[in-house]
Amino acid sequence: MNLIEQLKTILSEEQVTTNDVILEQHSHDESYHTPHLPDVVVFPNTTEEVSKVLQFANDNKIPVVPFGLGSSLEGHVVPEYGGISLDMSQMNQVLEIRNQDFLVRVQPGVTRTQVNKELNKHGLFFSVDPGADATLGGMAATNASGTTSVRYGIMRDQVRDLEVVLADGTVIHTGGLSAKSSSGLHLNGLMVGSEGTLGIITELTLRVFGIPEKITAARATFPTIQNAVDAVVAVMSAGIPMARIELVDTRSIQQVNTSLETTFEEAPTLFLEFHGSEAALQYDVAFTQDILKDYNCMNFAFEQDSKARNALWELRHNLAYSFIHSAPGKKLMVTDASVPINELPSAILHSRAKIEEMNLDAAIVGHVGDGNYHVLMMIDLSNPYEIEQAKILNEHIVNFALSKGGTCTGEHGVGIGKAKYQALEHGAAYEVMKSIKKTLDPNNILNPGKIFRDINE
Missing domain, CATH: 3.30.70.2740 (Alpha-Beta Plaits)
Structure with missing residues (x-):
């Protein structure tokens, strides 16, 4: 019995495919890294099914590469060694909203937009905003962050608990529901950012926040990048609780004006956003303006209504696509x-x-x-x-x-692109990371070639 037939005995026939189009879709992400076709794509519906697939793959030393939406930027989902592309898109349920605990429990295929649509009904939101409407499982796997991390933190800061299937099919939980713990090793921190090399995430419990009373966005332009970046450092040093503070250089603004037919001033620009109460925001905005003036700010424009504010951030998030289409x-x-x-x-x-x-x-x-x-x-x-x-x-x-x-x-x-810098950046600690990988995944079936490209050397 071949690989495909064996997988169909573990899952249903509809959950296993070698369709050429689907194989191609799972051969790449948004990066420049060389695509590679998997041998098969499988679509699990439950943690139990993921466990069975991994048990089978581990017994037969078959590579398994988890796949969310393919929006990653360093080749994370490219199955360089073929094997199984484990598409988590069918595990896409918001399982529980604990609004009084400021927690949400989701499956890994839930997207950022999907969870916020549900949280909005409770006056809550999930803060991590990488731009792409990525899956929460993929965001945890890469320790995503984005425009709001300056105030609310990155993906690792939001994870309270993960359900993870290890290489041999064992299912573990890495945390709990409490806001803090001094018990045991910090397995949440270990799994978040491991890019599917240590285990497959099948459930996440995440911290969420109350929707701010007032949100104000602004654009500030400067004569030079030096002025703009010095202004950022000054604002942060002043302790102003910025929700977002983004730099877009002159070349980026030129591209936006060309592709979207806008007329923004073509100069180094900061996009800013303030969250808080009406009174607090008035003070924070005024204080920020005073600081920016000290760094030769040429123009400071408010975007207060939600439509204009959303358009501003949509512009920032879609900048990469403006370049792609150009x-x-x-x-x-x-x-x-x-x-x-x-x-x-x-x-x-x-x-x-x-x-x-x-x-x-x-x-x-x-x-x-x-x-x-x-x-x-x-x-x-x-x-x-x-x-x-x-x-x-x-x-x-x-x-x-x-x-x-x-x-x-x-x-x-x-992923692939930054793997060669791991030893240089981490020194002896990189060898510790490799030893953890070898302990949890001795057959190196979990996303082989990512992070630890020299694992078998």
Whole structure:
């Protein structure tokens, strides 16, 4: 009996497919990394089914790669070694809302938009906003963050408990419902960000927040990136509780104006958002304006009604797609790094100087309130020179971030693209990580080649 037939005895026939179109859909994510077809795609409906699939795969040493919506940016879902693509999209139920505990329990295929639609009925919202309408399981697997992390924290901060299926099919819970615990090792922190290399997430209990009484957004433009980034550091140093504070450079604004036919001032721009009570917001906005003036802010424009505010953030979130649509036949390469806040101005200016030195067309954006910034480039994957130039720039950005005590990835995750920097960034701790991987997944069936590309060396 072959692989497909055996899987059909574990699941139903409808849950197992080798359809060419579906295999192709599961061969890649949104990154530039080379696609690889899985041998089969399976669609589990329950934790028990995931456990049975992993038991079978582990016994037969078959690779298993979890798949959400394929919106990742470092090749996380690419099945480089074939095997099983485990599509979690059918496990998409919001299981429980504990509004008085500010918790929600969901299956991994639930998307950010889906959970917020349900939470809104209770006056609550889930804070992590990476832009893409990703699945919550995928967001936990990559430790996603986004525009609101400066105030509410990243994915790891929101996870109270996970149900995880290990490589041999064992089902465990990594936490509980209480707000804090000093009991045992922090398994939530271990599993969040492990990218499906240590286990498959089948359920999440997440922290949520009350919807703010008042929300105000604004745009602030500056003559230089130095002014804009220095202003961010000053605002953060003043202790103003910003909900979002994003940098969009001149090249990005130019792209927005071209693709969306807008008329924004083409200059380094900060997108800001304030959450709180009416009285608190008035003070915070006024204080922020005073600080920005000290850094040569040229224009400060409010977006107070929800429609205009949503349009502003939709513009920011869709920036990458504006670049993609502007260059048919090319692929977006986006890298992210994160540095301590005080190193942010030098990191961004250093990146811009390198871009201009290499005569590349690239944009810089970032969640600069927490030191995380991104460089976007469109490259022709059939042109070796363009690929090499992009890799050189990526290497430069990462090495500079590491030299300042930063990290090779603030939120996109390691996947394929950042795996080569793991030993450099973590030193001896990387060997500890590898030993944990080998203990939990001795046959290396769980998303092989991601994070730990040298695991068998």
